[in-house]
Amino acid sequence: MNNEDEFYDAVTGLDSDESCEGTSEASFKDAIVFDSMQKNNGTAAQENGIKKRRTTLPAPMFSRNNFSVWGILKKCIGLELSKITMPIVFNEPLSFLQRITEYMEHTYLIQKACALPDSVERMQAVAAFAVSAVASQWDRTGKPFNPLLGETYELIREDQGYRLISEQVSHHPPVSAFHAESLSADFVFHGSIYPKLKFWGKSVEAEPRGTITLELLKHKEAYTWTNPYCCVHNVILGKLWIEQYGTVEIVNHSTGDKCLLNFKPCGMFGKELHRVEGYIQDKSKKKLCVIYGKWTECMWSVDPQVYEAHKRADKKGGTSDTKKHKQEEASRPENDEADDMPEVQETVAVIPGSTLLWRIASRPAHSAQMYNFTNFAMTLNELEPGMEGVLAPTDCRLRPDIRAMENGDMDLASREKERLEEKQRAARKERAKDEEEWSTRWFQLGTNPHTGSQDWMYTGGYFDRKYTDCPDIY
Structure with missing residues (x-):
C-alpha cells in the first residue's frame, strides 16, 4: 500500500423509514407523472425490448469485523485525509467516478x-x-476506490434518455469531473x-467543494448548487x-429564484x-413555497401560509422546542465512548395540502450483503459481453482491482491495487523528470458561464469513440 492513497468519501448512514404517514392519493399522482421513468431506474426486469440489468453482484461483501481503522487514523486527528493508506477491506467495488x-x-x-x-x-x-442525489449514501459503509489520474467512466441509459462521461482530471488535489446530457437535448x-475530508477523533467530516450545474435547455434555465456537509460518526468505535x-x-440564474434547503444536524437524541x-x-x-422531508x-x-399555520398550531398544542431541547440536554450522558446513533424518530409528518415531490426507492432484499447498494448502484460496474471493445481503455469497468474485489478475490484485488498505484507513481516521476505536465483528455479547466467561477468543462468528442490517444493507466 502506498502513503499517497487518498481517503475518499467514506460515508455511511442508517436505514430510512420505509414509508411516510399521511400520504394522499392526490399527492402521489402529483409525484408520479413520470413514475414509469422512476420504475426503470436500475431495475433488471424490463419489457418492450429494454435490456435487462443485473440485480446482484458476483460475490457478497467481505466481512470487516476483524479490522479496525484506529491504527490507521489515530495519528491524523485534525488533519486533512489526503495521504492515508486504507486497507482494501474498507472499500466497496466501485470507483469514486461511479459513485458520483x-x-x-x-x-x-x-x-x-x-x-x-x-x-x-x-x-x-x-x-x-x-x-x-445524496440519498444513496445511507448505510454505505464502504469507501469507493480512488480514481487513477486519467480514469474515466461512461454510462449510457437509453431507457432513461441520457448518457454520461466522467474523468479524473487531477490527482493532487483529487478532482473528478462529470458531464451528463439528455439524448433528446432536454438537459x-x-x-x-x-x-x-478531516478526521476529528470519532468522526470524519467531508466539506463539499465543487459546483453542480443543471441546464434545462428548452426553458433556457440554469441551476447551480453545492452539496451539504457530511459527517461520518463512529469511525473508531460503535x-x-x-x-x-x-x-x-439552489439558484435559478434565469429567473433569480432561489431554493434554500437546510439539511439539519441530528440534534439531541436525533430529533x-x-x-x-x-x-x-x-x-x-x-416565499413561494415551503419544502420539507427527509x-x-x-x-x-x-x-407557506399553510405551513406557518400548521407550525403555530403544533407549538400551541405541545411542548416548545426550546423546553424540549433543555430537557434533552440535561439528560444527555457524558463521556460517551461512541457517538451512539440516535433512534430514528417518527417518519415525516405530512402537512395537509402538501404535494409529494420525491420518494426514495426501496433497496433489494439482499442489499446488506452487497455493500448496501441500491438497485442502480448494483448495475454500475457490470461489464456486458462486447463492452470491452467499445469502452475507452481507461474506463472503471476495466480496472482489475475493482473487478477482482467485485468477484470476491480480495488478495488479487489488493495486489492489483498496489500494482496500479506503483504504476501511477512511476508515471508521475517520469513526467516530472521530463518536465511534462499531465494533459486531461475530455475536460478542460475553464469558466462556468453561470457562476463565473473556475470549473472543469467537457470538451466533447468522447462518444465519437476515438480513443487512440488515451493513457495506459491499467
Missing part, C-alpha cells in the same frame, strides 16, 4: 422539470433532485467534485452512521435526524 454517477439514479426528476410549464414547479423538481448536467448538514442554495427543510423564494425574496425518505412541498 449515482446522482443520476433519480433522473426522472430532471425529466419532470423539463416537462413542467411553471418555473416554480420546475424549481421544486430540481430541489427534489438535489436532495435525492445538460455537469460539475466537478473535490471534497475536503456503529457507523452519517448525518448531512448545512445550507444548500432532527435526516430532516431537510427550506423554501423557494423569488428575486424579491418573497433525505433518506421523501420530500414534500406546501404553501
Whole structure:
C-alpha cells in the first residue's frame, strides 16, 4: 500500500423509514407523472425490448469485523485525509467516478422539470433532485476506490434518455469531473467534485467543494448548487452512521429564484435526524413555497401560509422546542465512548395540502450483503459481453482491482491495487523528470458561464469513440 492513497468519501448512514404517514392519493399522482421513468431506474426486469440489468453482484461483501481503522487514523486527528493508506477491506467495488454517477439514479426528476410549464414547479423538481442525489449514501459503509489520474467512466441509459462521461482530471488535489446530457437535448448536467475530508477523533467530516450545474435547455434555465456537509460518526468505535448538514442554495440564474434547503444536524437524541427543510423564494425574496422531508425518505412541498399555520398550531398544542431541547440536554450522558446513533424518530409528518415531490426507492432484499447498494448502484460496474471493445481503455469497468474485489478475490484485488498505484507513481516521476505536465483528455479547466467561477468543462468528442490517444493507466 502506498502513503499517497487518498481517503475518499467514506460515508455511511442508517436505514430510512420505509414509508411516510399521511400520504394522499392526490399527492402521489402529483409525484408520479413520470413514475414509469422512476420504475426503470436500475431495475433488471424490463419489457418492450429494454435490456435487462443485473440485480446482484458476483460475490457478497467481505466481512470487516476483524479490522479496525484506529491504527490507521489515530495519528491524523485534525488533519486533512489526503495521504492515508486504507486497507482494501474498507472499500466497496466501485470507483469514486461511479459513485458520483449515482446522482443520476433519480433522473426522472430532471425529466419532470423539463416537462413542467411553471418555473416554480420546475424549481421544486430540481430541489427534489438535489436532495435525492445524496440519498444513496445511507448505510454505505464502504469507501469507493480512488480514481487513477486519467480514469474515466461512461454510462449510457437509453431507457432513461441520457448518457454520461466522467474523468479524473487531477490527482493532487483529487478532482473528478462529470458531464451528463439528455439524448433528446432536454438537459445538460455537469460539475466537478473535490471534497475536503478531516478526521476529528470519532468522526470524519467531508466539506463539499465543487459546483453542480443543471441546464434545462428548452426553458433556457440554469441551476447551480453545492452539496451539504457530511459527517461520518463512529469511525473508531460503535456503529457507523452519517448525518448531512448545512445550507444548500439552489439558484435559478434565469429567473433569480432561489431554493434554500437546510439539511439539519441530528440534534439531541436525533430529533432532527435526516430532516431537510427550506423554501423557494423569488428575486424579491418573497416565499413561494415551503419544502420539507427527509433525505433518506421523501420530500414534500406546501404553501407557506399553510405551513406557518400548521407550525403555530403544533407549538400551541405541545411542548416548545426550546423546553424540549433543555430537557434533552440535561439528560444527555457524558463521556460517551461512541457517538451512539440516535433512534430514528417518527417518519415525516405530512402537512395537509402538501404535494409529494420525491420518494426514495426501496433497496433489494439482499442489499446488506452487497455493500448496501441500491438497485442502480448494483448495475454500475457490470461489464456486458462486447463492452470491452467499445469502452475507452481507461474506463472503471476495466480496472482489475475493482473487478477482482467485485468477484470476491480480495488478495488479487489488493495486489492489483498496489500494482496500479506503483504504476501511477512511476508515471508521475517520469513526467516530472521530463518536465511534462499531465494533459486531461475530455475536460478542460475553464469558466462556468453561470457562476463565473473556475470549473472543469467537457470538451466533447468522447462518444465519437476515438480513443487512440488515451493513457495506459491499467
